Amino acid sequence: MLDDRLPLNARTFTDERVSPSESFVEQANVTADDLSAFSGREGWKRAAAFLDWEEEFDRVFEESSGEFFAGGKLNAAANCLDRHLDERKNQRALVWEGQRGECRTYTYLELFREVNAVAAGLRSLGVGQGDAVTLYMPVVPELPVTMLACARLGAPHVVVFAGFSAEALATRMREAESAVLVTCDGYYRRGDAVSLRNRAETACVSLPDDVTTVVVDHLGTATETPERNSHRYNRLRETHAGERVDPVVRESAEELFYIYTSGTTGTPKRVTHTTGGYLSHAAWTSHAVLDIKPADTYWCPADIGWITGHTYVVYGPLALGTTVLLSEAGIDGLSRTKPWELIERHAVDIFYTSPTAVRTFVKAGSEYPDSFDLSSLRLLGTVGEPINLRAWRWLYEHVGGERCPVVDTWWQTETGGHLITTVPGVHEMKPGSAGVPLPGIEAAVLDRDGRPAEAGSGGYLVITEPWPGMARELSRGERWAARDDEAVPDLSAFEWAYPTEDGAVVDETGYITVLGRVDDVLNVSGHRFGTMELESAIVDIEGVAEAAVVDAVREGQRVMDAYVSLTDDATETEMMRETIFDTIEGTIGEFARPARVVFTPELPKTSSGKIVRRVLTDVGSGEEVSDTSAVANPEVVGEIRSSLNIE
């Protein structure tokens, strides 16, 4: 039942509408007329026009292959750098603030030179078109530089978030068949030095083939290594400084990068983004939704290791030739004043963040933003999760001064870029609701049988027309309808459809409020966790019989809990609990550490043996368990409640 799967937290809906300020509308990149001129598949030419093509495409969409801009050829790095040199070579492209107060800036010309040197260096190590290069670094300038160097060579990059463990890194490298790794010695995390180099080495020794490694000296601890296959980044770029690498011209549908995300299986899922379709989508939505202009300073504190960082830190903003602020510390690593200090000091125009970050700001108090001059801001945006009304209003009032529209952008790793949101100079905002499908996007909220859900009642969010930013895996015409899966409605009425596996509600005016995942994927603090991935790590521990990982809402934040039952010969000790935490940190990373590990003699199950996660989520959220009729062993609910000291 869908109702069982819809996320529980009681969301308050509002019919309130907020109009964008006149001052914003007057200068907005996109007007209502622009939107009405964009229609159907041919409309996507408008997105492609944001790029320079080496060879013009001859078809917007090729039905048989599912390719956008077929026949077109281009290079992504040339679109982010080379073509800006005439007009803005001395404009800053990147402004980086390190954890220890360092600041580095790169103009477009400097970034162009850097990228060429690193591309020449990688080429000297044998990297060529189609070779997957893994990047495992925190947010340091070398990360976007190396991404663009790979793009220049036509080598797909695979950025692995630096919080992932050695094992998680190795799994991704193995799947991507990547034989080159660019990493760094380490980074500071909440004041402690974390060695990335050690983790990278552990990963490499577990791989079947030799890996060529390039190490960025970020902490000053990268030592000369005698190993044949290990190189220092700085030495490599100095050796190749001044060299030029001709951008490798790629077909529109050829891959720009792979990124791994969590799905409903036990292993991470590869998502492939294309050169022409993805980059057009990234550039067009950066223009239309984020309203980016070349003269802006734009800040999105998302880690580059996730899709948001790829599309809306690196590719979209640089394709438009703007100045991008990078902060090594994510929002959770910044002090209470720092975000506002950075916005004031760099005169940030656009701030694109996550609802989790906003809730952290709300908790800290409005006196922090209120004591800084945030008048440079023009637009605010959120991504990654639904935003609750209180957080929305706080952001709008205390950060945006009721002058800046807030775009609540719905999209996914698989979609490449925004699909549902408001266009800030055109649409009214409805706090808590993402908005409407962008032009060219066809979205529907369907019931289980594939019929449009009634306005106001929950259903499955499905995209029914292809779009340029979609992952290549989606264009291959996979027949979702054949899946016997509760997270997918009946799609047999559609030629092609992509079930997003999100639940949503549409109102009478077509505004879509996204509720959250309906599959076995959790979204916690904007990070995606496959329950299977975590559970299979836990059940591998000796003494564990079964495990269920579920989300819960406590103190307004979504957290993740693990419920574990042990075999008869094992005992519930603190040591066992620590082993479970350590195992998750070892197989995935510290960021996946559950808030609680709760031991229970049994998990709540249906008579056919399926775990009823909803019950665990209710208990973990401190809520009444509304309905246990589907649970064959309801007594465990009471046992779990008493072990958690819930009356």
Ligand code: PRX
């Ligand atoms: O559940 C939706 C939620 O994030 C999921 C996608 O996660 P991921 O692929 O990691 O990408 C996150 C960054 C794009 C979606 O299936 N989500 C994303 N944006 C929103 C959202 N939920 C509600 N409102 C949003 N604006």
